[in-house]
Amino acid sequence: MKIIKSDKTGRNIHSPFIYRLIANVLFAPYPFYAFSEINLMAKEKNEQLNLQMLFRLVNHFQFDDVLIVGFTDKITEKVCILAKSDLNISVGDKITSEKQKPSEEKYSRLVIINDRKCFIPDIFPEVHEVWLWNNLNDKVTREDFRLIKTINEVQITIELNQLGIAIFNRNFEKQNYVIKH
Numbered sequence: 001m002k003i004i005k006s007d008k009t010g011r012n013i014h015s016p017f018i019y020r021l022i023a024n025v026l027f028a029p030y031p032f033y034a035f036s037e038i039n040l041m042a043k044e045k046n047e048q049l050n051l052q053m054l055f056r057l058v059n060h061f062q063f064d065d066v067l068i069v070g071f072t073d074k075i076t077e078k079v080c081i082l083a084k085s086d087l088n089i090s091v092g093d094k095i096t097s098e099k100q101k102p103s104e105e106k107y108s109r110l111v112i113i114n115d116r117k118c119f120i121p122d123i124f125p126e127v128h129e130v131w132l133w134n135n136l137n138d139k140v141t142r143e144d145f146r147l148i149k150t151i152n153e154v155q156i157t158i159e160l161n162q163l164g165i166a167i168f169n170r171n172f173e174k175q176n177y178v179i180k181h
Helices: 016-026 035-041 045-061 074-083 139-150
Strands: 003-007 065-069 088-092 109-113 129-133 156-160 163-168 175-180
Touching: 016 045, 016 156, 016 175, 035 045, 035 074, 045 074, 045 109, 045 129, 065 074, 074 088, 129 139, 139 156, 139 163
Parallel strands: 003 175, 065 088, 065 109, 109 129, 156 175
Antiparallel strands: 129 163, 156 163
């Protein structure tokens, strides 16, 4: 399993999609209209940065749905709604497969995984999706994310200190990225 290491500028990344995602979404150098409100909701600096990143992800991909697996809080839901007001948010205890027809362009759903006991799905999505792990500081969750990197149905993984992102898009070759910031 080859791991491509980079920094928040996207250095060493040759995929235009991933480069733009890192440089213009995950580490966008400019503030968004909702950041002042997000900063008031956050209790500490790391939470503030993670909520801003969540906002930028939802804003960039314009998902139709967000599935929060495990526990949820109103702050996560509010940040998602700030990014896209007509977003359908649901909370569940496991990842279910989407029944939609795959689209070549659209990422239909963001899955936020807050409970590691629930993250292994029965089937991986056929549609383009993004999955987000919030707490890679937890040793067991980090091991789970290392496992997901080895699964062939997961085309792209991005590790950002305490956050893990998996991107399902069959148009991409399998790549694993580690971004230090």
